[in-house]
Amino acid sequence: MIPAAAQASVPAAARAGSLQERAARLSAARLKGKTGRYLIYLGVFGLVVWSVHGTIVVDTDWERIGGLSAIARSVGRFAAVDFELVPHLLGPTLETFMVACLGTLLGMCMSVPVAWLGARNIAPFAPIAYPIARALMTISRSVHEIVWALIFVSAVGLGALPGILALALRSIGFISKMTAEAIEDVDPKVIEAIRAVGGNRFQIVLYGILPQILPVFLGTIIFEWDINIRRSAIMGLVGAGGLGLAFHRQMVMYNYPGVTTVILAILSLIVIGEVVSYYGRKAVI
Amino acid sequence: MSGIDARTAPASTAPRRWSRFKYPQSLIRYGVLLAVLMFLTYSTDYLNIHWDRFLAMFGRVGDLMVNRYYPPDIPYVLDGRYLGYVLETIQMAFLGALFGLLISAPLAWFAAFNMTPSKRFVFPLARLAIMGCRSVHEMIWAILFVTILGFGVLPGVLALTLFSVGFAGKLLAEEVEAIDRGQVEAVRASGANEFQVMLYAVLPQVRVAWTGIAIYTWDVAFRAATVVGFFGAGGMGWYLKRNVQQLETERVAAILLSIIFLVIVAEVISAWARDRVAKN
16 A cells, blocks of 8 residues: 555656666756755855854944953843842732733633634635734734834823733734634534534534634633733833833843842743643643 | 433433533632632722723724824835845844754753753753743843843844744754654664764654744744844844834834734745745
8 A cells, every 4th residue: 555655656757767767867856956955055054154244243343342251240240139129029020910911811802803704614704804814813923012012002101001902912813823723623523513403603603613622722822821921021111011111120220130130020920820821721621 | 321311211300400510620610710800800900901091092093003103104114224224134033043043952952851861950951941041031132132242233143042042942842852762762772872862863853843943933033033123132123213212103104014024024935945844
């Protein structure tokens, strides 16, 4: 069975002719593949040289950076922890955590219709809705959260709300893409069975599709929530509160030990998020 | 079994109530759900978010888009100097992803539980390094490197390097953990040391997957590179920051459009290249 299938996959032209001809043809094809590969390597190498020249040789002012000792001195300024700051960080940490939770929740709510329209098998008016939903997903993923935050800060003002909105819009892309793919992969027999007993469109989604995609959907949301904690920690850099604001404040005050403290607070929050997300995903799947 | 009993003898027993989750489990589920909902409600209160403010946002965003961002200043982004910064961004993303991959390839070897040279010392250290790079957002890396090295492309490259280590290290290690043990044992039985096992038994197995991950890393690094300049690390981000602060909203709109366009182009190229690699 297997050799026959393998032979069928070889083009008919390669099978024709004597053994030597075939060997010559195969080695020629291989050589061609090799030259292509070496051309790619050469191209990558050229790109490296060009980029290193452009960024590291031309653009960087090595004299200003100074020697290794100067760099070590500037790194050394961070090597301390400002314990006095710790009580003042509890509020921002909680705020960052809440922004991440609410942003994920809002993103989840907004990604449901996008996933519905972006799944080819259940989308209504598929020729129109499908490309629109796909475009929404791409835009949501391709714009960085900082940029979303900037837009919303200028629209709704400072505070936690622009951070939540930015995280929500940034999360739509990933959640709805994974969900739409899960919907496209559902078992069609279940849908057929429900249709056979007279279920309407809504009932098909409720009883045929939802139970099948729920683990994927919840797992994706927990994953995205974990990432959103990371993102919400920088929302404050552009005026949306939380630990990012504390980081920015310590930075502009040149209180480098304080900066280290804020980073440690972010890290501890992320470790908590990672542990919760690990057990949460285990419980869901 | 009891379900069949209930169906075959419906008259004798009282109608049974069916639920997917039995008593203690169902209580835990509802308890968790309730706790999450209470926390979310409390946080809207704590963060001072009012519904009217949230609903008024839609009108304001629409207003902003139409009145201030609307005719995007396209000629501004077609200007030669801006395109120079675009090239710089591409270079930065390329170098960051490349250095990151060069660092994360050995790290992935150390951080793969089945192949690591020492499960007790090297494995946790490598895992910790990858997790540390992942946990800190690329923006914070960029700010830290800008404070240490000054403005320029180099801090951006370094920030993207650490970002790529965090991103690719985990994926590469997961690929190594999923390999077939047979070839490893065969190579080891012929007397190879750890490095030779990695080179001749593991690398050929993960080569295709690693190439795909490398291309994907470049794509993601480019996405991050478009904005690391926001805090002084070179590339288009600096243009964005300048125009945001000068309230040149039409130029900002054009820059955002150019970012979306470039990211989509990068995504298409990366999808095509990954497809090619997977087929060969």
